[in-house]
Amino acid sequence: MKKRIRFMFLAFIFILSIGLAGCNNDSGGKKTGGESGADGGSSSGGTLVFGRGGDSTSLDPAITTEGESFKVTKNIYETLINFGEQDTEIQPGLAESWEESADGLKHTLKLREGVKFHDGTDFNAEAVVFNFERWKAGNAEQFYYYNSQFGDVIKEVKAVDEYTVEFTLNRILAPFYKNLAMSPFGIASPEAVKKHGDKYNENPVGTGPFKFVEWKRNDRITLVKNEDYWQDGLPKMDEVIFRVIPENSARMNALNTGEVDIIDGVNFSDVESIESNPELQTFYRPSLNVAYLGLNTERGPLKDKKVRQALNYAVNKQAIIDAFFAGAAEPAKNPMPKTVAGYNDDVEPYEYDPEKAKALLKEAGFEDGFEIELWAMPVARPYMPDGKKVAEAIQKDFEDVGVKAKIVSYEWATYLEKTRVGEADTFLLGWTGDNGDADNFLYVLLDQDNIDSNNYARYANQEVHDLFIKAQSTNDQAEREKLYKEAQLLIKEDAPWIPLVHSEPALAGRADITGFKPHPTGSDLLATVEFTK
Template sequence: MRQRKGIWAVVFLLVLSLALVGCAKDKAGNDAKEPKDNDDGKSTEETASGGQLVFGRGGDSTSLDPATTTEGEAFKVTQNLYETLINFGPQDTEIHPGLATEWEQSEDGLKHTLKLREGVKFHDGTDFNADAVVFNFERWKSGTGEEFPYYSSQFGDRIAEVKAVDEYTVEFTLTAPIAPFYKNLAMSPFGIASPAAVEQHGENFFKNPVGTGPFKFKEWKENDRITIVKNEEYWQEGLPKLDEVIFRVIPENSARLNALMSGEVDLIDGVNFSDKETIDGNPDLQVFERPSLNIGYLGLTSTRKPLDNKLVRQALNYAVNKQALIDAFYAGAAEPAINPMPPVVAGYNPDVKDYDYNPAKAKELLAEAGYPDGFEMELWAMPVPRPYMPEGQKVAEALQNMFAEIGVKAEIVTYEWGTYLDKAANGEADTFLLGWTGDNGDADNFLYVLLDEDSIGSNNYSYYKNAEVHELLLKAQASPDQAEREELYKQAQVIIKDDAPWIPLVHSTPLLAGRSDISNFLPHPTGSDLLSSVEYTK
């Protein structure tokens, strides 16, 4: 949010009131400054305000090593501890310089040369340079898909070599072109870590994060709080504005809002859509809308009976009334999902028709599949609120009732968040509520990452596998022609819709809320919010 220029003077009340017409001040009474953009796509300002910000969130991080996790609670923190070679824009997925200042690729798309920013230090005082970049990529490449799931899903075995040409130049050689290569590099999981710290802490590095970001790690009290503090040696002059950020775990959305209203926390995510009117009516609070780049879905594990039968999966799709879910739990701030990616992503296929809400058709398909009396299954409910699923337990209960109408008895199961993700990734769920917030704005990040056979064991929790889809997605991934890529993705969506590995539920517009005097907080569509320019002094 931008503040307008203003003046602050201790004068008589009448003069003061006239002087302040059309002007604004920050909470500390200092002159409010217009943010200015630097060449890195980030905002800086002329003065720092200091202070502490308490960010209330629904769940704890599973790791503070971003390369080892896939969940957004981790990235909320690591986005501020680490930096990537390339940055996204403040509220979009356009690419800008980051730890790399410029880049170029060969005509065949197999070589990428990046010039690195000089004079940057890791939080432990060691130098950021080309050797550090090589170390990180070799570490990720040498691990398994389970250890480094994003590296596996975004790059696989297509990076043949990463070489330090000189101290501040690094060269990537690929075995096949990767069309969204630079957007991949900007994703939170590929934050560059200190090689010295990784070697020092070994398997405990996930609890001892060391990057180059605007904040440094202070402490982690599991299931309670993570504290990060200002990096006094940060390379961007004047940033960060805040002295300290505390990420507090408050699982219930209503409890989190109460904590905001009482002043216990200053900023929250996972706001119930039904609470927006209450927040809007409170002069001490403000609502933030995150640009939508997500999908909430019910995954159908296609290797488990009877969900290995396509007719059964299609029947379950016909049983779900998506609009009823939106009316009940999203207060209209969502739209029914048809495809596995949101309509704002290039390559979305608007011609794909959804399974309409038709319980009679669902029963017909179940009978055709050999289940005229239905069947029993587990339905896993998310234990934490997420932007695409603010009330997972209640959504699960609504789905349970819808499935009961067609004779399918769904037993609701849940686990602690980290366990939930691990067990679902292992294919242990029959059906499971989950979702995805896009990492780079590219169709590859939805379709290939979530539904390609290469992603089974990492992000393809439904264990969906289709050879034709695989061929289409690999071809799209390698093509330098954006129009061709979009056509390939459209073809893949037609096949995926028929195979029905998911029940796509919603694309939501997530809400956050904070104190009214928080400024320059720009929620990012990826869900990874950089807090370096935020100002707030209690």
């Protein structure tokens, strides 16, 4: 009863504070007035509403692979190592420093002292050990990212003292530190994990700038300022609300009417009107993505490499770019963008050639075509502004070479799960890189180890696998790039995907927003965002 009375009292104070904030605001109840920033032109406090296309699937970042979840969890949790503001160069995070042994098998991290989880418990080396042991001991199909980024490479994680943790590896893992900086490896409160058990994904507790308050499925997730955050002066906002607005046009309308402050999934055709509106501004996410049509290599005619190659020749990528990206993208020929070291520009792309597609289908015994399902993404993603329309364009391209494709879709979480377990013939998906390393695209998405995880095409090639493991197991960057380039040639020949585009996604927001810096990984830290006066 005492807890209930205390909660009601705090709720009353919170509601009262919002009401008072609204009295000081001339623009939709978002700004509180606050104190001026260092430049005298910023106002801290208030509520930031972020409009997005889909709901999160989990608020435990360790058990999901999709970006809508990481948008939120990036602001609740912190990782041992950080990326730069708008790049994937590693920087201190919850670990202030680190060193690697001469043989590359031991990594010793010195942790930041005085940091607490949102539940008031201490962040320390034992908490780090708890998280890694949880991920390692768990079901590989549940902790997808731990399995794909570390697998059986980590032999032991040990607390040397209260603020020193030591990792011992079974072999060299070249992207080890970059992996640690990825959103899935946000450090959770051990006590909260134990307390909530299977419901922890709905009750997240980290050390980040914002604390979880409420999750209304398919509507909104509300976070509030962590008053005890270890970085002085952050976060700037009192509250962040992530609103789900599935349609791009509806999200754009919500921005125009002041219902939301920032939106992603901006239609490329809307950019010109946004930039001509003095009340709005555009933001661009540095490109680190690929959109693709996956071809399930275990289903029907798609088992045949010639059929998969034929479908690659059938798709007019430039027409898709012109129609749905307003030209603001480039055709993809590899599973990763040019910005990633190890990209093989010597790979010859599958040009748009319907006649070549028909000839290959004839060679494969499908001169009269066949029927398949083409799964369309139900949400807008940075690399895919409109999954249904793109699917319709590809459906027409397939029809032109005699392949009849039935378009299918599901709610986002269901779509991902059914695709993961191999129920789709062909499926639209994409990937925004987590750490800027080729391993995070090639090994994670196309290695046989990751079937039933992130390898939705269920592609297996032992020669490709061996190249990936060799590339992981050396710190010689030139050798790594050579190995990845060899692998891309083999992947192109096997054609488990139709790589579609690499885009530079556009976001939009109110003109008076400062401090918002979209990250190439798609996980945006909102601690520095505020409204100008």
